[in-house]
């Protein structure tokens with residue numbers, strides 16, 4: 348049983364405001380939840396974006412606690428939970444409601460969307476996985492009926508899912524981003540080859556180690572990148588493009604690179620000019636919502652978390668490189684500023700909530 352009733356959390360007091368560390372109640376787990384002592388939480392672009400419109404629309408109450416990536420130790424299990432016990436080290440995703448947010452010292456999470464952390468992975472590394480990986484897996488494999496935010500591919504964990512795309516090229520824009528690194532690894536798992544990515548060239552070794560076969564300098568003009576693709580694909584049509592960056596300068600490139608009938612994943616809302624679109628080309632666009640807590644994502648999320656321990660243990664999925672920020676939660680605002688100003692390359696910023704003064 349947890350005895351602590353108050354804790355430190357990263358608080359946003361009003362829309363458009365700045366985060367600061369303050370006191371918050373320790374949440375109570377429901378029957379299907381566990382209470383976690385959060386040892387590591389990753390910073391993500393959404394953590395700064397959510398302070399301002401349009402993403403601030405997701406906030407239900409102020410002060411708001413943010414955080415969608417966590418790793419920690421189970422300190423209490425809900426009455427119906429049989430899969431976990433006190434002392435288990437788990438990795439999990441947070442949600443946009445205070446009890447479920449990860450940038451606090453204690454949070455709750457439904458047991459079915461957690462995975463044990465294998466011994467070869469540190470808590471800091473584990474915290475770099477949930478949002479980035481979910482943003483790829485849900486975009487490709489969610490089968491929720493009528494849901495448009497997925498390409499609905501056959502999951503790699505199902506018969507034929509790892510051979511369906513064998514020998515077909517994949518193009519990933521922003522390979523060095525957190526999401527991009529997981530997109531490379533899932534594309535490899537799904538059998539895509541070659542795997543062509545755009546990135547700063549200093550990330551070449553890292554991205555090659557994850558499975559990328561060709562790195563195209565992201566500082567080239569979009570037309571120059573487009574012109575290189577036929578040679579890199581060996582003339583094969585690009586039926587799968589993942590734009591992890593999804594800015595106005597990358598989305599037209601992503602759309603133009605995609606072959607007729609292919610599937611494109613975008614991570615921000617669609618700003619592809621209508622003049623480029625032609626309904627006859629049957630290009631499918633999925634604007635992913637990468638959170639396993641969402642009702643439409645939950646079934647696929649459970650399937651992902653069933654496999655995550657094994658994927659991490661066997662190195663099938665490698666976490667991002669991590670940089671641990673000093674000062675516990677107090678280090679988060681400066682880290683978020685670095686993310687906002689594009690000062691983070693190829694790695695994930697981590698805070699350790701228990702180190703908060």
Ligand SMILES: NC(=O)c1ccc[n+]([C@@H]2O[C@H](COP(=O)([O-])OP(=O)(O)OC[C@H]3O[C@@H](n4cnc5c(N)ncnc54)[C@H](OP(=O)(O)O)[C@@H]3O)[C@@H](O)[C@H]2O)c1
Pocket residue numbers: 391392393396478479482520521522523524525526527545546547548550565591592594596597613614615634635636637638686691692693694
């Ligand atoms: N829809 C969703 O549910 C969802 C979920 C997660 C993330 N997102 C969004 O997806 C985006 C990526 O998130 P993230 O956490 O993966 O970001 P991140 O790790 O912070 O991205 C940083 C990386 O972006 C790369 N980059 C920046 N501009 C680029 C460009 N024009 N071309 C290629 N690479 C570029 C940089 O690569 P180099 O270092 O190689 O220069 C840098 O390493 C963010 O906008 C985020 O808000 C959406």
